[in-house]
Amino acid sequence: MTGDRVLTVRALLDTARAEGRTALTAPEGKVLADAYGIAVPGEELATDVDEAVAAAARFAGPVVMKIVSPDTLHKTEAGGVVVGVEGAADVRAAFCRIIENARAYHSAARIEGVQVQELLPQGQEVVVGAVTDPTFGKVVAFVLGGVLGGLLKDVTFRLAPVTADEAMSMLDSIRSAEILRGVRGRAGVDRWAVAEQIRRVSQLVADFPEIAEVDLNPVIATPGGAMAADIRVILAESSTPSRRRYPRDAILLTMRRLMQPASVAVIDASNPKADDILGRKAYKSVTDVPGEVDVAVFAIPARFVAAALEEAGRKNIPNAVLIPSGFAEIGEHELQARIVEIAERHGIRLLGPNIYGYYSTWQDLCATFCTPYDVKGGVALTSQSGGIGMAILGFARTTKTGVSAIVGLGNKSDLDEDDLLTWFGEDPHTKCIAMHLEDLKDGRAFVEAARATVPKKPVVVLKAGRTAVGAKAAGSHTGALAGDDAVYDDILRQAGVIRAPGLNDMLEYARALPVLPTPRGGNVVIITGSGGSGVLLSDAVTDHGLSLMEIPPDLDEAFRRFIPPFGAAGNPVDITGGEPPSTYEATIRLGLEDPRIHALVLGYWHTIVTPPMVFAELTARVVAEFRERGVEKPVVASLAGDVEVEEACQYLFERGGVAYPYTTEKPVAALGAKYRWARAAGLL
Incomplete structure (x- = not known):
């Protein structure tokens, strides 16, 4: 059955693509819903008045009639929906009115007919949907429906696909959860049926990456079940290139040489003719350095980095720490892309550019232009910002917090939070990880690393940009509710990450958590x-x-x-x-x-x-x-x-x-x- 449903949906999507469409029609949505077991009411497509009357007669009681047009996504706005139609005369009148309204709304719209759908019983309205988040990819959403749900934006998100248990947890994650259990004498809804709608939608979008958004709005939930009154499916206009990923073993191997180096080369243009600097022998090129080098620290202007990185590649150096600024942060995206290409070609992992450097205290390593710090301990701290990095350093010094590492990430041209999290999760010196981040390049990779780490040690995150504007130009109700921070908040919680509300909170959690024993009860x-x-x-x-x-x-x-x-x-x-x-x-x-x-x-x-x-x-x-x-x-x-x-x-x-x-x-x-x-x- 799984293979059959995939073939059915694939044929639907291919047809829509071939016709240049980015949305499915209501009848196509019905076929898709049936393939994935998404509960929807019975319905028929009527291409003329007589077919509409016949279709309505086959459903017991009133019906809902909706315009079917690939060019009219927002049917209600177009006057293309009439609810509670009963009797042949009313059906004829509703059919004509819907067609007239649709043509008045969009004169050139292609109209395939009118959908005649059985009217669902009254119940609690909820919305189940899925969106494509730029950080986390396919994300499933659940929100209380109706006017109240829209006003409160009482929404919760999870990475798709979700398990049955994760889907059920979403019902308890909204502020209005008690409404679903029944309040003021009103019976609760069939929670399992609602959760199944969530799970099935999540599997659909996981199976078909080209589906950008799905909207079941509303889902009518009753004590006896849950059924989607309307399904909207929007296709992505283009595919997003996938980010290069490295196997876990490869990440650990590289990170071990970065964080526990036996040798470090500093590439510095301040005195290129010197024979020695501060008692250390100086070389004209990193290729002249004898023996293996684990890390090359670049302290040269941005325009010289590419050539020096080529030399580091010829030397087979596995890690380059790029302190200089002057790359993507000032719009020099081509220059940054060039150094990434060089690094990938030579198998070099890049930390930075545009960073203050990093500390690995248990190795007595201070590869940074900041002041030294050597108080060894169990706290690993990272930051995307140099200013925040200095705040971390000052806090650690003032509070005498022992650290295992302090790492700057800057532009994150290559190495990022999930690489560091993978390493710190295995590092025996690290007891707690605290990370300041402004964004994640690959939210799913971060969640994967967090899920592997959290059972062993706490992960604290300070996510900047909590007031970011939500998704723009969303084609669905679900998309309009999906703000950047709301998605981050739920999915970080889903991964077991502790989210700190502010910088001082992050630092204090990092200092306190290794000190406190694990509680054994509440x-x-x-x-x-x-x-x-x-x-x-x-x-x-x-x-x-x-x-x-x-x-x-x-x-x-x-x-x-x-x-x-x-x-x-x-x-x-x-x-x-x-x-x-x-x-x-x-x-x-x-x-x-x-x-x-x-x-x-x-x-x-x-x-x-x-x-x-x-x-x-x-x-x-x-x-x-x-x-x-x-x-x-x-x-x-x-x-x-x-x-x-x-x-x-x-x-x-x-x-x-x-x-x-x-x-x-x-x-x-x-x-x-x-x-x-x-x-x-x-x-x-």
């Missing part, structure tokens, strides 16, 4: 010395999708043993501000001891009784003690107080606790990010 407990902080921390817990534990009576009684009568158990546990260090310690111990509690959020209030460093030292000591006993739970802390809390927070960060001064939001945001990764990795 029960979060707040212990605070300030009622006000407790309220704000509770809000933050809810905002970040976490759950405050309902404290059972025995645990409530246990906490009450350590707090004063005017304090409050429950959750948050308010120990009040005047308590000595022993109260903080006792309640934190209880939170770590009880297996029903999975994560602790601490709210500290600066007092003379318990100074900041005393709180930090006791918390770090208790956490370390429990970790030695095999009890590892995420502990985050918010410290409110005078400037001494800053030192206390740094002390905690260096000893396994994620702590921030002057904020209740940041520690909980970091905890929420850890939970999002744990869920995506299948660890909760």
Whole structure:
């Protein structure tokens, strides 16, 4: 059956192409829908009034009548749709009116007749569609239909094709999901039937790349099923050339030589006649360098790069790091294409051009024009922008964050985020990957790399351009709803990536996630010395999708043993501000001891009784003690107080606790990010 349906649709598309059309007619859409099992109502094509009357008589009850014209895509705008037609006289009148309206709308339009379609019962309108995204390719979409859906743009996207489970997840991903389950006495819809419409559309566009858009609008969902009242299919006007891809093993081999080089050659025009530079022997050409070279770092003007790259190719150097600007970023696309051609011909992978360089700290490598950085650790950071790269460097230095690498990507003429992600996913030194990106050259390759990496370590992305204008000149309702950021948001989430809302968030997540143990359940407990902080921390817990534990009576009684009568158990546990260090310690111990509690959020209030460093030292000591006993739970802390809390927070960060001064939001945001990764990795 699979082969038959492909042949059926292929013949349809070939016919449309041969006739110079970019859209299928309604009867063709019906054939396509039947081939893929997309549920649509019964219908017939009437070429004259008598055929319309006969067709309507074969359907029990009222019918819908629609113009059939390859030149009239927007049938309603053309006055080409009449709903609820019943009886021979009404059918005749509707037929004539539709033809007249269509000719008035487009006098030269080819008219094949009128589609007579059985009228569907009332139900919940939804829209199922697919679009071709420039980054991710074929993407399937689901949105609540009707006026409300159009106003809210309550839409969700997935890469096509989707599985049955992924299709079902889309129904829960819209803000209006409860409407589908039934509200205010109204029965819920057949969710499986709706999900099947999504799955089948996604398979259709995956099988036929030349289909640019599909629109089932509306799909009428009822407790007994889901049926598309109208199907629109638009063909691409031209094919998009595919990007060159490399096998995973080839990527890892090249990246290993880039990130763990045994030898690096710097190609520099600043002093071409020198015999040595800073104690290193200088050569007139890279071809004169003895032995193998893993990386060539280019620090020469753009106009000289091509010739030097040819020499690097003759030397069989596998990686070229192109620091100079002056390429595609200023409109010099031909010059950039030339160096890409040279690199492909010689088997060289290119990093850049237009970058600040890169750091590989575990190799003591600083191949950049920026200041050195050598604090080794588990965080790999990348950026498409040099300015953001400097911000990353300054943040790492200020916070004493240990990094495995900092990499600039610039124009991404070749190497890009999916190459780096593939490497960092396997790199034993890297525990968390954080990436600033403005675009993705190949969204599907990135998703593939992310899906392979996320089960092993967190991936954090800061995607710039959240306010980008949505798809322009879209030929369908689905296309009009597909804005760049909406697609990125859903598909990055689908890949298990943690999306950071801002630069500081990305950097803080990257710093915090390797510190926090993986939670083993969803029960979060707040212990605070300030009622006000407790309220704000509770809000933050809810905002970040976490759950405050309902404290059972025995645990409530246990906490009450350590707090004063005017304090409050429950959750948050308010120990009040005047308590000595022993109260903080006792309640934190209880939170770590009880297996029903999975994560602790601490709210500290600066007092003379318990100074900041005393709180930090006791918390770090208790956490370390429990970790030695095999009890590892995420502990985050918010410290409110005078400037001494800053030192206390740094002390905690260096000893396994994620702590921030002057904020209740940041520690909980970091905890929420850890939970999002744990869920995506299948660890909760």
